[in-house]
Amino acid sequence: MGKKFFSFEILLLLAVFTIATCxxxxxxxxxTLASYLLGDSVKQFSFIIGVYLFSMGIGSYFSKFIKRNLLNTFVEIELLVGLIGGLSSAVLFVLFESVDYFQFVLYLLVFTTGCLVGLEIPLLMNILKDRVRFRDLVSNVFTFDYIGALLASILFPLVLVPQLGIIRTSLFFGLINISIALVLCFALKNELRRVTFLKTRAILCFAILVAVFIFSDDILSYSEGKLYGENIIYTHSTPYQRIVLTHNKSDYRLYLNNNLQFSSADEYRYHEALVHPVMAAAKRVENVLVMGGGDGLAVREILKYPEVKTITLVDLDEGMTNLFKTNTILTGFNKNALNNPKVTVINSDAYVWAKQQRKQYDVVVIDFPDPSNYSLGKLYSLSFYRALQHILSPDALVVIQTTSPYFAPKSFWCINQTLAQVLPKTDAYHVYVPSFGEWGYTIAANNITADFNKPLRHAAENLRFYDYNFKSLNGFTKDMRASQVEVNRLDNQILVRYFDEEWGKL
Incomplete structure (x- = not known):
């Protein structure tokens, strides 16, 4: 009898582990899906976690009203968790462009899943309370619960999303939930009521998830086709972002996490304006640093200067840089720049890398994504610019893409003023890029005698847009100016709030 109860206990503790992980x-x-589709990862994750924990509390509260058939109820809840949680990502992808109440559906699914998970742990403790000493019961249940949570948090970014993608990850763990229910049905058949009915439901749920898993690529293609409204020719998920390449007539567009990165029809305006004013005004351009810009398009422009000896590209996402090294369509856009012998690609967090680096650079081109969340906002902070300053040569010049001065003037001038706290001379300019509208940049020098208006060199190859007349890009109308903006410090991240406030109105 003791052995039977031991096996019973181990089986249910294994279920606890699975519940926590799934x-x-x-x-x-x-x-992740909310961040991908709605943006602002910090806010989305904060809301999701809050709603999930709250709903778990609600589920735990209502568990006290379940007094009969506890084991049957537990298995039924396990089936519901597996089915709802497993299908959640596929449902959300399909509904995103189809309904106006997407966020309601999102939080309803999170709330429902959280309530069901919150029901399970108290139910298990009630099932085991007469079989296991209370002290051992509590410690064992919570030990398995926390170990499962740790395993999920490690596997999710490192293995699950890169290898399975978001839809298949939730389906896979839904299948695990259903599998646990099936194991319980067979292993505890003498403890359960209407066990044949439970087995039938479990097998049906398992079959549904398997069918959706098989067609998950078709579901994703359908939902992304509706989302982008263009012919999708390439998709790839990295640990950091979802990469989508579309083609419409002669225009190729690259999207990162649902945000347009560039259009092949007009990216030359953006990248020529980013690179050539700073390269033309720099006294030396032998050693150039590019931060961000994993597409290699800024590197392509820098390579037009024969004086350049080395280019160091620091970009976090190895999946992104490898794609632009190997994909024949994309290497056509960047002229195979990332495979040039002058170029060294380093896949690292730019903030950490800058603090550890000792080599000095003549020109620094910073092409980070917009500061839409705190992890990106730190790359526009006073702390980051101070870390950057110690790797600048005495006459070095820096240029930073600084979002739109028309749509987000507070954000634009916040970046400008933050950099001005570190480097002695700064200026700002903007260009019109049809895919984005008015787009802005901040240029700065480590030496106050630098003259941005006086080009010291010209590109060897023809440019399609920039004519080396910096003054023509240097004027700002009243609706592109902002007063009384704060400096973006690491501990306040005011820039992210400006950005969310300004772009959120559009």
Whole structure:
């Protein structure tokens, strides 16, 4: 009898481990998907976590009203968690462009999953309370619960999303939930009521998830086709972002996490304006640093100067840089720049890398994504610019893409003023890029005697847009100016709030 109870206990503790792992994965899937589709990852993850934990509390509260058939109820809840949690990402992808109440559906699914998971742990403790000493019961249940949560949090970014993608990750863990229910049905058949009915439901749920798993690529293609409204020719998920390449007539467009990165029809305006004013005004351009810009398009422009000896590209996402090294369509855009012998690609966090680096650079081109969340906002902070300053040569010049001065003037001038706290001379300019509208840049020098208006060199190859007349890009109308903006410090991240406030109105 003792051996039977030992096996019973181990089986249910294994279920606790599975519940914790699967439950956290569903939470992470919802947060990742919300960030991908709605933007602002910090806010989305914060709301998702808050709603999930709250709903778990609600589920735990209502568990006290379940007094009969506890084991049957537990298995039924396990089936519901597997089915709802497993299908959640596929449902959300399909509904995003189809309904106006997408966020309601998102939080309803999170709330429902959280309530069901919250029901399970108290139910298990009630099932085991007469079989296991209370002290051992509590410690064992919570030990397995926390170990499962740790495993999910490690596997999700490192293995699950890169290898399975968001939809298949939730389906895979839904299948695990259903599998646990099936194991319980067979292993505890003498403890369960209406066990044949439970087995039939479990097999049906398992079959549904398997069918959706098989067609998950078709579901994703359908939803992304509706989302972008263009012919999708390439998709790839990295640990950091979802990469989508579309083609419409003669225009190729690259999207990162649903945000347009560039259009092949007009990216030359953006990248020529980013690179050539700073390269033309720099006293030396032998050693150039590019931060961000994993597409290699800024590097392509820098390579037009024969004086350049080395280019160091620091970009976090190895999946992104490898794509632009190997994809024949994309290497056509960047002229195979990332495979040039002058170029060294380093896949690292730019903030950490800059603090550890000792080599000095003549020109620094910073092409980070917009500061839409705090992880990106730190790359526009006073702390980051101070770390950057110690790797600048005495006459070095820096240029930074600084979002739109028309749509987000507070954000634009916040970046400008933050950099001005570190480097002695700064200026700002903007260009019109049809895919984005008015787009802005901040240029700065480590030496106050630098003259941005006086080009010291010209590109060897023809440029399609920039004519080396910096003054023509240097004027700002009243609706592109902002007063009384704060400096973006690491501990306040005011820039992210400006950005969210300004772009959120559009």
């Amino acid at each position: 439950g956290l994965v569903y939470e992470l899937v919802a947060g």
